[in-house]
Amino acid sequence: MINVPAYDRVDGRPDFDTVYTRCPRCGVVATGGATYQPAPDGDIDPSRDLELTCQLAGHRYTAPVAAILPRDATSTCRRPGCGHTYPVPAGADEVVCPACRLHQDGPARTTNPGRREHHRQIYGAYMDGVRAQLRTLRDRDPGRGARLFSDPDR
Ligand SMILES: [Zn+2]
Numbered sequence: 001m002i003n004v005p006a007y008d009r010v011d012g013r014p015d016f017d018t019v020y021t022r023c024p025r026c027g028v029v030a031t032g033g034a035t036y037q038p039a040p041d042g043d044i045d046p047s048r049d050l051e052l053t054c055q056l057a058g059h060r061y062t063a064p065v066a067a068i069l070p071r072d073a074t075s076t077c078r079r080p081g082c083g084h085t086y087p088v089p090a091g092a093d094e095v096v097c098p099a100c101r102l103h104q105d106g107p108a109r110t111t112n113p114g115r116r117e118h119h120r121q122i123y124g125a126y127m128d129g130v131r132a133q134l135r136t137l138r139d140r141d142p143g144r145g146a147r148l149f150s151d152p153d154r
């Protein structure tokens, strides 16, 4: 066990690539595109819930600050030339290297390949839904639909 803060700060602000929570809908443990109401000192306000987006399937959820998972294990970045070792929750499925920002498998997936396959299926079903929505848009408005299809960020 290692003793580190629940999350890192960069220039006095919370680094949300180091804030780990569990999605209540699919159970994935990852950092999750948080939005928050900062306290006067610019830090996370413990009296307000975090608003999070599951990285795996876009699930939106809120979580109290107390639900931020302790980083009780370490991960070593697998990007060649980085190799940074950083704290993560032992149960993390997907982790982000704070040095180079590469998303990669966390300890839970590394030690349990069945978990990776389970998440691949959840993500696949999510993307099927996104594609179906895009098809609906394209059929309704062919010009706009084509633009959405050509933009991989949508
Ligand atoms: Zn989820």
Ligand SMILES: [Zn+2]
Pocket (backbone or CB within 6 Å): 077, 078, 079, 082, 083, 084, 097, 098, 099, 100, 101, 102
């Ligand atoms: Zn790295």
